[in-house]
Amino acid sequence: MTPTVPRQRRLLRKALSSTRECATLLQLERLGEPDARVWEHVASCARCQAEWTILSAFESATPLPGEEQDVNWISRRLAEQFESGPLAKARPRFLRSLQFRGAFGFASAALVIVAATVFFLREGSVPDLKPLDARDAYRSEPLFSAGPTGDQDTAPADLRWAAVPGAASYSVRLMEVDRAEVWTDETSATVAALPPDVLARVVPGKPMLWQVTAKDGKGFAIVQSQVQRFKVRNKGP
């Protein structure tokens, strides 16, 4: 390797890194739309062109004949893991390849567990065997209780939520299931009445989503509820 390589590699890295003008993934996704505004930049940016092609390659990725076996094997195992509900952490690779059957298998398994315990204790690194709770795992946003949720006998007259300490106002959004906004409201109360024309759109069997954002005195969001979902039950015949 020549001494100039690190310098030239740095130069190339900088030339190929994204700039402030580069398109976001969202903009690249919409590049095919008639009003895409980033075409001018993308047309002269190798990085954006490459990123767009690679995004498209990802979206259409299907295994080639030589990859099918591995892809199917991994997909099956992932499906088993996630279908079982709360997600456990991966087994260490050396355990993954072992099959335990019958009495001999039981003894082998016990031996491996003892050996693994000794190994991890000696290493001072105890594996975290506590399964993650699926409901806790994804709730990264603060949550405050709000209703209605779930199936309702009649269209709810209002949306209600618990007061958030420090909140001066609340912004509430009612959406259809594709997140198209149906109605919004700003209020300092912890309830927002649905106007008649909005209620008319809450028809039996149609799921609706809603979300409330608590804001401070300057109007900055301080906490947001999870997206709530409700549906008015279909009436019987």
Place this chain on the structure above:
Amino acid sequence: MTREHRDLDDAELVALYLASSASEGTAALTALFGRHYEKVVTWCVRMTGNRDDAYDLAQGIFLRVQRNLASFRGQAKFTTWLYAIVRSECMTFLKARPARGERAQEEEALEVLDPAANADDTLSRERSVRMVRELIDVELDAVEKQVFTLHYGEDVPIASITRLLSLQNRSGAKAFIVSARRKLARAVARLRATELRLNPLGDR
């Protein structure tokens, strides 16, 4: 997957997952992930080149997706949002490889490419970056740009690029690196010759 789940698009499944009880949520998550295992796992197999690493990588990706579903706003397609996570996890995986003694072996000398090779001041370096950017855009074809961006911009090993872009030629991405470097070397030589004609004393 229930019929109800089949009729929902990805964003609806995410919304259902977030708003449902634990068991219903798991069913929605299963349906959602089931649509994307093949695509993500294929990508991981191509990135890593072996089943065990691909499994670990894919598992990490879906765990992160599960933990962050609440941040999916539905502005982008779910696959675009998913790709952002896949991309980030793949880069983390690649960064960890040298620590495991698996540094890419295809490092080769770069003999060219710095139009202002002797320049030390920031202005000239910025000029070099701009010129290289323009040269890459003008001189290279689409595949060469993709290979260059992945290899030099993101440090993706050549073997992974060959698999990711499904390049079928015998030497894969390496051939595109070589041809791109030649093109850039010629372009830089032309530039230098032009500069020399315009400025024979060579003062910058």
